[in-house]
Amino acid sequence: MSSADATDLKPGSRWRSAVCDSEVIVVRAPAAPVLLCIGGAPALAAGGDRSAPGAADPALTGGTLLGKRYADEESGLELLCTRSGAGTITVAGRPATIMSPRKLPASD
Amino acid sequence: MNIALLLEMAADGAGDRVAVGSRSGGTRYPELLRLARNTAGRLALQQGERAALLDGNSPAVPLLLFGAALAGRQFAPVSYRLASTQLRAVLGRLAPGVLVPGMHAVLPRPLPDGLTVWRRSQLLAAAHRSADGGMLSQADPDDVAVLLFTSGTSGEPKAAVLRHRQLVAYIIGSVEFLAADPGEATLVSVPPYHVAGISAILSSVYAGRRIVQLEAFDAESWVRLANDERVTHAMVVPTMLTRIVDYLVASGERIPSLRHLSYGGGQMPARTIETALELLPRVDFVNAYGLTETSSTIALLDPADHRTFASSDDPAERRRLGSVGRPLPTVQIEIRDPDGASVRPGVFGEVFVRGEQVAGEYLDGSRRKRDGWFATRDGGYLDEAGYLFLHGRLDDVIVRGGENLSPGEIEDVLLAHPAVRDVAVIGLPDAEWGEQVVAVVVPADGAPADGPALQHWVRDRLRSSRTPSRVEFVPALPYNETGKLLRRRLRDQFSGPG
Numbered sequence: 001m002s003s004a005d006a007t008d009l010k011p012g013s014r015w016r017s018a019v020c021d022s023e024v025i026v027v028r029a030p031a032a033p034v035l036l037c038i039g040g041a042p043a044l045a046a047g048g049d050r051s052a053p054g055a056a057d058p059a060l061t062g063g064t065l066l067g068k069r070y071a072d073e074e075s076g077l078e079l080l081c082t083r084s085g086a087g088t089i090t091v092a093g094r095p096a097t098i099m100s101p102r103k104l105p106a107s108d
Numbered sequence: 109m110n111i112a113l114l115l116e117m118a119a120d121g122a123g124d125r126v127a128v129g130s131r132s133g134g135t136r137y138p139e140l141l142r143l144a145r146n147t148a149g150r151l152a153l154q155q156g157e158r159a160a161l162l163d164g165n166s167p168a169v170p171l172l173l174f175g176a177a178l179a180g181r182q183f184a185p186v187s188y189r190l191a192s193t194q195l196r197a198v199l200g201r202l203a204p205g206v207l208v209p210g211m212h213a214v215l216p217r218p219l220p221d222g223l224t225v226w227r228r229s230q231l232l233a234a235a236h237r238s239a240d241g242g243m244l245s246q247a248d249p250d251d252v253a254v255l256l257f258t259s260g261t262s263g264e265p266k267a268a269v270l271r272h273r274q275l276v277a278y279i280i281g282s283v284e285f286l287a288a289d290p291g292e293a294t295l296v297s298v299p300p301y302h303v304a305g306i307s308a309i310l311s312s313v314y315a316g317r318r319i320v321q322l323e324a325f326d327a328e329s330w331v332r333l334a335n336d337e338r339v340t341h342a343m344v345v346p347t348m349l350t351r352i353v354d355y356l357v358a359s360g361e362r363i364p365s366l367r368h369l370s371y372g373g374g375q376m377p378a379r380t381i382e383t384a385l386e387l388l389p390r391v392d393f394v395n396a397y398g399l400t401e402t403s404s405t406i407a408l409l410d411p412a413d414h415r416t417f418a419s420s421d422d423p424a425e426r427r428r429l430g431s432v433g434r435p436l437p438t439v440q441i442e443i444r445d446p447d448g449a450s451v452r453p454g455v456f457g458e459v460f461v462r463g464e465q466v467a468g469e470y471l472d473g474s475r476r477k478r479d480g481w482f483a484t485r486d487g488g489y490l491d492e493a494g495y496l497f498l499h500g501r502l503d504d505v506i507v508r509g510g511e512n513l514s515p516g517e518i519e520d521v522l523l524a525h526p527a528v529r530d531v532a533v534i535g536l537p538d539a540e541w542g543e544q545v546v547a548v549v550v551p552a553d554g555a556p557a558d559g560p561a562l563q564h565w566v567r568d569r570l571r572s573s574r575t576p577s578r579v580e581f582v583p584a585l586p587y588n589e590t591g592k593l594l595r596r597r598l599r600d601q602f603s604g605p606g
Contacts, residue, residue: 011109011249011273012109012249012273012276014109025109025113027277027280066117066120066121066285067117067121067284067285067286068285069280080280082113082116082117083120101284101287102281102282102283102284102287103284104282104283104408104410104436104437105368105370105392105394105408105410105411106283106294106311106315106317106341106343106368106370106394107282107343107370107372107394107396107398107404107405107408108304108307108308108311108343108370108372108396108398108404108405
C-alpha cells in the first residue's frame, strides 16, 4: 500500500464514513499509517463537506454501534464509534474487531 | 476530542433518559445538550477565555461545564468558602471572563477587572429561553477544559490544568458507554470545585446514569435526598461518610435503594468503613485514589476486594482493606526512592503515575517528566500483589533524628485504639532530634484522655522512634470542606512550648 492511501489517524481526530452515518474518533493511533475505511470507502475527516453519499460495499454492512470501541490488533489502531451506521470498519482491508466492555466499578 | 462529545453521544444514544434532576421532572440528555449549546452561544459572545463558577451543586454546573467546552472556554469552578482576600486573588487570576456566582456567594469588592457577572438564575433562564444555536464542538483536544484550584493545605492554591484529551481519555478508559441500568441514579454532593465533582458529571453522563445534585453537604439532607430520589450510587469523601454513618446510627434511618458507594479523597478511618459495611450490607464499596492532577481516579479497591479482604483470615489480605487497591488498567504506578530509582514491593517511597489521563500541569507550567511520569508527592508502597498503600503527603513526613517517619502509619495504629475517635500525627521542632512526633487526639465518646496509655500502645506496635513524645487532646481536628486535614494549622497551634 502506498502512503498516499493511508489515513492520518492522530489520537483525538474524528472521521466519518463516506457511505453511511458512521462516525468514529481515534483513541489510539496505529504504529504505522494505515487506510481506514467504513462501508468499504475511505473514511473522511469529520466536519467536512457532506457530498452525496455513495453506496456501501454490500459485503461490508455489519454496521457500527454508538459507544463501542473497535480495534485492529495488527496496526494497534483503536477507535470509538461516536455515531452508529450501516457500514463495517476496515483497517487496511481487515475488519476491525469490537472490544469487550470495560468492567470497572464507578468511582466518582 | 472534547468533553462535550460525551454529552453529544449520550443525547444520541439515550434520548429518553433523565440526565440531571428528579425522576419525573429532570432534564433529559438531548435537552441538556440543547441548554449547553445555548450557554455556549452566549459564552462565545463574551471576552476572555474563562467561565468561572462560584457556587455549590446546581443545574448550572453541567451547563457551564459543557457550555464552556462547546464554546472553547475554560471552566473554572472556585470554592465559595475561600476567605475574601484569597478569593479576590483567585478571581484576579481568572480574569478576563464570565463569573457565575451562586445565590449565597459573597463577591469581593471591588471585583477584579475583566469579569462579567452572570447570576446563576440569569444563566439558567437565558439557556432555556434561547433557540438552539447548533454550536459545533470548537475546542481542540489539546485545549484546556477545566481549571481547578487545588486545596492548598500547605500554601497558596495552585491552579491545576486539565485538558480535553486527558479528561476524555479518563472517561473512555474507565467507563463503558451507557452501561448504567435505566433506574440508576448517582448523588453528587462533592462540590464542583473538587475534581470528583467534575468527573462525577462526566462519567455519569457517559454511563447514562441520572445525576441527583445536593447543593451543599450535610448528612441529614444527603440521606433524605438519597431516599427521596431512590439513589443507587454515590461518591463521598471520608468526613462525609463519617457523618453519614453517625447520622444513620443516631436516627435509625437506612438507604434501601443504595447499592454502590465509592469513597476517596483522603484517609478513611478503618472504624468508619467497618461500621458502614455493617450498616449497609447490600452496598458495594469502592475505595478510589486519585488527584486533581490525574483527572480523578488512578487506583481503586473494588467491591470484590472489599468482601474478600474483610472476611479473610490471612493478615496480608486483611491489611489490603486499608489499601487504595490496584492501578486502573490504563495507568502505570511506580514507587521511587529519593534518588528517583524504582523500588521493590513493600518498600516505602514516592508514588509516581503515568497515563493519558495524567495532566500534572499547573497554570505556570507542566510538572510531568519528559517520559510522562508525574510525581504525586504522596508517600506509599505497593505490596507483592500490586495493592497500593498510602501513608500521607511526603511534605508531612516527620524527620526525627535522621529517620523519615510517616504520620499515616502512626495514625493508623492510634486509630485502632478504642479510646481514639480521630487523630493527627505531626512533627514539631525539637532541639535534640530535629523534629519530635506529636499526636493530636480526639477522644472517643466517654473515653479518658490518657496520653501515656496511647504512647504505650504505639510503642508496643511500632518502633520506639515512632512513639509520640507528646499527646494533645482536642474536641475536633481541622478539616477543609472536602475532607483534607489541615496539618499546617495544627503545627501552628501546637508549635509553642508544650
